Amino acid sequence: MAQENNQPTPAEAEPKTDPEFIPAWGPRVEGEIFEYSTGGETYQGYLARNVNDETPRPAVLVVHEWWGLDEYARARADQLAALGFVALAVDMYGGGQVATHPDQAGEFSSQVMQDWPAARARFEAAMAQLRQHPAVADTGMAAIGYCFGGGVVMNMALSGMPLEAVISFHGAPTQAASARGEFEGVVQIHNGGADSLVARDDLSAMARALEAQGANVKVINYPQALHGFTNPDADALAEEFDLPLGYNAAADASSWQAALLLLDKTLNQ
Template sequence: MRPLFMLLCLIAGLMTGSAMAQEGSLPTGADPESEPERITSWGPRVEGETFEYSTGGQTYQGYLARNVNDNRPRPAVLVVHEWWGLDSYARARADQLAALGFVALAVDMYGDGQVATHPDQAGEFSSQVMQDWPAARARFEAAMSQLRQHPAVADTGMAALGYCFGGSVIMNMALSGMPLEAVISFHGAPIQAASARGGFNGAVQIHNGGADSLVERGDLSAMARALEAQGADVDVITYPQALHGFTNPGAGALAEEFGLPLGYNAAADASSWQAALLLLDRTLNQ
């Protein structure tokens, strides 16, 4: 009988609340001016700022996003951009993470906040980074080191997300033993650039489009095996109809403008993002 009693109470409460809403009234004695302050709390207010760090005599301009309504230190997540550079898409992903309770740093892998406007330029920028892996690692380490000193960052582990070029960067960070709790790659190129390997006991998620013509399946399998050999817990998730760049709503426009085999896939984007958030929660929110 108890479940039925609770159900009846719930229905009665809903009917009462509905009647009050229709009448536009408040409970007896309530002050219309003070009531919202008493019964509500503030949701996230995300603010972003330029986050500079230096290494090798060069300055890098990242983008730090956090919820300024939360005064407690929170776990940090680094976001590595596509081959275009630290553009609005990478910043938007950092904002999303900040709204969900993380301190998010979208890193600048090219220096001085450079952003490519043509695929040829993007290819040049990204190749320079991947061909000099010690310098690439130093840039990422500089960002991590300075991020740890930020008062909004909790003294816990960090994670990293990467898109396209950024996915390749963070998979290689895991290969080289970077101290990260989780690494999550979205349509990342499985190029093994790390010149020195190190143990990695974190979790790795690799999200890849089944229709991605820019990623060789053999290379992807080889990357997964290499990460497992370093001690990583690897999960490769493939989305059958997804093209390269499937998480970026602007991929279709770029494909049309430059004739690239890119495409946004809303279902794959939503599914991969949910899986990523579950992993971040498991590894960073103890």
Template sequence: MRMLLKFVSLLPALLALLAAPVLAATEAPAVPIEQGPRVVGEPFTYETGGQSYQGYLARNVADDKPRPAVLVVHEWWGLNDYARDRADQLAALGFVALAVDMYGDGRSTTHPDEAGKFAGQVMQDWPSARARLEAAMARLRKQPFVRGDRMAALGYCFGGGIVMNMALAGMPIKAAISFHGSPAQAVSKPQPFDGVVQIHNGAEDPLVKREALTDMAQALKAQGATVKVINYPHARHSFTNPDADAVAERTGLPLGYDAAADAASWQAALLTLDKTLNGK
């Protein structure tokens, strides 16, 4: 009987001890959960010279403020999933990204001979190539979510050559960033350019001739550009594309993915975009 009475007398204290952790947990302030970027991609059509071009526009639809725009210029294969994926990545980082279509009607190919034909036709007619880019940029500027005064361009392989020539032509972009780009000069009359040009090149890339790369860098510098060329040891052509090894096996082209060079060049590009487009 005495034991029962003792237990009854201790019961309130025991209940208080059991309740304490529950009260503490319920009284702790809740950790706020913020929404991350909601990237949406959609077709983006523009026209010039009687031809329709099917680009891909990616942006964070959870953000209603006008943001700087970045043009993504595809490899010689045409506008494919790789260019779209890069546009999605840029959109997640706060830019409006437009993967342009340089061939018209959204054409793309997986055959090197056809890709070379498409790319050659564009590079041999720079006025038409420029008109396609200008048409894309003009429509992009009309979008309420775009800061039309702050644009940049980055490109891969064939697209890298395009963006270098955009800078050489004095087009209204703040930065031109090339990844394993072809440095062939398509612009016959270079114009002043006071933006940034960043060229990422594989040191073991047999498709990019060192003399041509040096000539392009010097030509850009002569027009007032701030030029930086970065060579990545052991990196081959298409070093940023994870599918490069499979494509090399299928086509016999000297391509190869390099994860370290991909990461380093992407980080450098993002820092440049942030400085030139988001800076004061």
């Protein structure tokens, strides 16, 4: 009695490959030092992008907290790069300086805000250099900022910088811009409802000033959120330096989602 041969033929043994189902690679985010110069000084930003994506993408500038261009600002740039933007965490202090104590941070940030023409020149130099990068699309740009950086980007809008969107997270609403200009973009301000470092009157005055320059302004307050509510290190910094800071996961997630929706609407359409 003949035995059946159940072994597959060579043709059947070969796996069938359908080109339509070959998986694509996800984002591979890489960061690099990004230098730009103005006023005889060199600034060391951090550029993050998805190197698996060869299509030029819209750019977002990220302005750091008063501590300087630290790991938190770089992490936010990495997040934006993974989501399809080219992100530049700018260096507003020069030489990549990072403060290690609130007194030093206050000194650094005050020097920047008290000389607004120089601050604007630094930001403009970063924008101009960023536009030359081959990974950046020839479209509009946006800027986001945290604490000190939130104040910087709000003042950039007051100055009439060519940005499609400006987003501030627990930003200082001091009006430092010495010269005002028309701003046709959107300004989104995320503020902690329990933030003792941001005066409500100052925040309202900033919103009114931005509207007077033509901006579409939206202020979002998060109940019980303290200053620095987006930074997971805020609790540790509060304990170390006795500062009224605090991380708030719900406010962090909500504000980030709102920011991403605005970036998508203003930069990707």
